[in-house]
Amino acid sequence: MIKINENFLELQESYLFSTIAKKVADFQSKNPDKKIIKLGIGDVTRPIVPAVVKAMKKAVEEQGKAETFRGYGPAEQCYDFLKEKIAKFDYKKRGVEVLPDEIFVSDGAKCDCGNIGDIFGVDNVVAITDPVYPVYLDTNVMAGRAGKYKAETGTYENMIYMPATAENGFVPSFPEKVPDMIYLCLPNNPTGTTLTKAQLKMWVDYAKKNKAIILFDAAYEAFISEESVPHTIYEIEGAKEVAIEFRSFSKTAGFTGIRCAYTVVPKTLKGYTKSGEEVSIYNLWNRRRATKFNGVSYPVQRAAEAVYSEEGQKQIKENIQYYMENAKMIKEGLQAAGYTVFGGVNAPYIWLKVPDGMTSWEFFDKLLAEANVVGTPGVGFGPSGEGYFRLTAFGTRENTLEAIERIKNRV
Ligand SMILES: *Cc1c(COP(=O)(O)O)cnc(C)c1O
Numbered sequence: 001m002i003k004i005n006e007n008f009l010e011l012q013e014s015y016l017f018s019t020i021a022k023k024v025a026d027f028q029s030k031n032p033d034k035k036i037i038k039l040g041i042g043d044v045t046r047p048i049v050p051a052v053v054k055a056m057k058k059a060v061e062e063q064g065k066a067e068t069f070r071g072y073g074p075a076e077q078c079y080d081f082l083k084e085k086i087a088k089f090d091y092k093k094r095g096v097e098v099l100p101d102e103i104f105v106s107d108g109a110k111c112d113c114g115n116i117g118d119i120f121g122v123d124n125v126v127a128i129t130d131p132v133y134p135v136y137l138d139t140n141v142m143a144g145r146a147g148k149y150k151a152e153t154g155t156y157e158n159m160i161y162m163p164a165t166a167e168n169g170f171v172p173s174f175p176e177k178v179p180d181m182i183y184l185c186l187p188n189n190p191t192g193t194t195l196t197k198a199q200l201k202m203w204v205d206y207a208k209k210n211k212a213i214i215l216f217d218a219a220y221e222a223f224i225s226e227e228s229v230p231h232t233i234y235e236i237e238g239a240k241e242v243a244i245e246f247r248s249f250s251k252t253a254g255f256t257g258i259r260c261a262y263t264v265v266p267k268t269l270k271g272y273t274k275s276g277e278e279v280s281i282y283n284l285w286n287r288r289r290a291t292k293f294n295g296v297s298y299p300v301q302r303a304a305e306a307v308y309s310e311e312g313q314k315q316i317k318e319n320i321q322y323y324m325e326n327a328k329m330i331k332e333g334l335q336a337a338g339y340t341v342f343g344g345v346n347a348p349y350i351w352l353k354v355p356d357g358m359t360s361w362e363f364f365d366k367l368l369a370e371a372n373v374v375g376t377p378g379v380g381f382g383p384s385g386e387g388y389f390r391l392t393a394f395g396t397r398e399n400t401l402e403a404i405e406r407i408k409n410r411v
Contacts, residue, residue, distance in 0.1 A: 007144040010156070016134060016380035017041055020364075027368055037403045039330075039391045040374040042189065042349070044254045046322060048303075049315035052253065055306030059299035075295040076286050078105030078262070082301045085308040086262060090221075090247065096234045102266050102282070104289060105296050105304070109219050109248035109261040113183075114139035115292075116215060116244060116263070119284040120181060120271070127160035127179035129172045131190055131381030131388070133217065136183040145181075154383045163384040164191060166353065170342065171199060178210050184233075185217040187224060190381050190390040191351045192343020194229040200236050207242040211272065213281070214243040219261075222252040222320055224346045240266040244281075251348065253307045253316045260296055260304045323348045326400045327393035333404035334391075337411075348393040351378070363389050371406035 020040055028036060048056075062068035073079055083100040091098040106112050113135050122144045128136050137159065140146045147158035155161055160179050162172035170193035184203065187194045195203075207214045216233040224231055233239045245264040249255035269281040296304075306312045327344040334341045340353040354363035360377035367373050367389075378388030395403070 005142070007142050007146075010141050010146065010149050011138060012149060016376070019380075020374065020376065023364070023368065024374055027372075031372075034372045036368075036372045036374060037395065037399045037406075038374045039393075039395050039400070039403055040376045042251070042392055042394065043256050044251060044319075044323075044394050045396055046254055046319040048254050048258065049312060049319065051309050051312035051315055052258075052303045052306045055309075055312075056258075056299045056303040059302035063298060070298050073295045073298060073301070075293055076290045077101060077103060078296060079298070079301050082305050083262075085305055089308045091232065091234065094231055094235060096232055098234060098264055099267065102264050103262050104265060104285065105260065105262045105301065106293070107259040107261065107296055107300075109217065109246045109250065109263075110135055112246050112261060112263045113215065113217060114142075115288070116285070117143045117145070118288050118292075119281065120213075121274075124180035125158065125160060125177065126181045126183070127162055127175055128183045128382075129164045129185070129188070130161040130383060131164065131378055131385030132183065133185055133189050134381065136185075136215070136217075137382075154379075161382065161384070164188070164193065165384050166340070166342070169193075171195065174206055178212070180210075180212050181215060182207060182212055183215045183217065185219070187218075187220040187229070187347035188343075188349075189220060189347065190343075190349055190376065190378065190385065191388075192345065192347035192349045194224065194226070194346045196228055197230050197236060200230055200233060204233070204236045204239045204242055208238055212242070213269070213271070214239075215246070216243050217246045219246065219248045219251055220347045221247060222316070223324060223348055225324065226346055229346055234264070234266075240268045242269070244269070249304050249307060252320075253304075253312075254319060255304070258300055258303055260300050322397070323393045326395060326397060329400060330391055330393060330404060333408060337408045344393065350391045350393065352389050352391065354378075354387055354389050358387075360386055360389050367407070367411060370410045371403070373403045373406060 083103040086103050087100045126140050126145050146156035160175045164170040164172045170191045233243045248261035265282050265285045267282045270278045271281045330350045331341050331344040342351040344350045360379045364377045376390040378385030
């Protein structure tokens with residue numbers, strides 16, 4: 001008899017975005033003449049920039065000729081040409097020393113955030129901010145670290161939830177129970193929050209003191225506009241002893257359909273056996289990768305490399321600026337309409353407070369029915385997201401402007 005992994009049965013029924021998709025499809029079938037504007041799911045709309053397209057095409061041509069054909073690449077990390085660019089442009093230029101060998105290129109930060117759990121014990125206590133990108137929670141449910149779901153509170157018994165709400169300025173405080181694994185997403189999806197270096201230093205020191213690990217998701221690093229905001233956790237002294245960093249080309253360079261990301265696992269990171277012996281986390285991850293992964297395709301690695309070229313940088317920055325102008329318009333438009341709005345400065349997300357007395361799903365339904373605009377109910381990101389709502393700046397300019405006008409005039 002084939003036994004299943006029963007942890008999967010603890011997963012909550014439907015993934016946030018499939019519920020939204022169902023509601024939208026239902027509304028559209030009943031109102032076929034209505035033009036729905038989607039500012040819900042965090043996907044980009046601008047096409048891949050020309051410098052990247054050119055590099056990718058060239059790489060495909062190379063694969064078609066015997067002299068330049070390449071088969072399996074280095075599975076553990078990636079080609080030198082890419083890891084050297086990443087080390088230089090994303091780290092060295094910011095005064096941070098990350099070795100090219102500490103960079104593991106993959107087909108997505110989502111997979112990396114999930115897969116990293118393979119190398120950690122299932123009895124680790126996990127802390128997530130609340131609200132949060134749902135992947136950290138669900139992958140820990142699958143692994144068995146979250147324990148049972150409690151419907152009354154909408155939480156899992158073994159998870160630590162660190163509320164981030166307007167009351168604490170979206171800055172979570174250290175939990176009462178000490179965690180072993182701490183997920184931080186900065187700039188934050190969904191709230192748009194960032195931490196200062198001093199605040200982040202407190203987390204690094206906390207992790208060090210408790211021999212915990214920080215899993216730092218910096219998928220929105222490219223959207224940071226304020227000088228004082230750290231771009232990588234390794235800007236913080238001591239972080240190379242306690243933190244793994246996830247980055248992605250998805251939002252930075254529109255790679256959501258091309259697929260490329262990377263994870264930095266410093267060689268100085270240590271984990272522990274039950275009896276307290278030190279083990280290199282780097283070695284475990286390297287081994288896991290070599291066994292379960294055969295690397296990112298060569299054309300995609302060349303495409304990612306082109307992001308760091310002079311033209312590539314210029315072109316992706318134009319797109320980022322385009323999205324951040326959308327963010328500013330949404331933010332100002334909603335403020336003018338009387339909403340309380342957060343985020344939108346260092347992240348392409350606007351986090352708004354729903355009108356008093358409404359739940360975030362009620363606001364979702366109202367916005368869909370009255371303005372035909374789709375956003376994401378805050379509660380979908382965790383219980384403390386109740387009463388909030390997320391809009392993304394990834395739409396086209398035209399749709400974004402129209403969505404704001406509709407919200408102002410109809411809702
Ligand atoms: C979009 C996103 C990612 C990127 O995932 P990919 O798999 O690289 O596309 C990672 N983390 C967060 C918080 C995100 O919102």
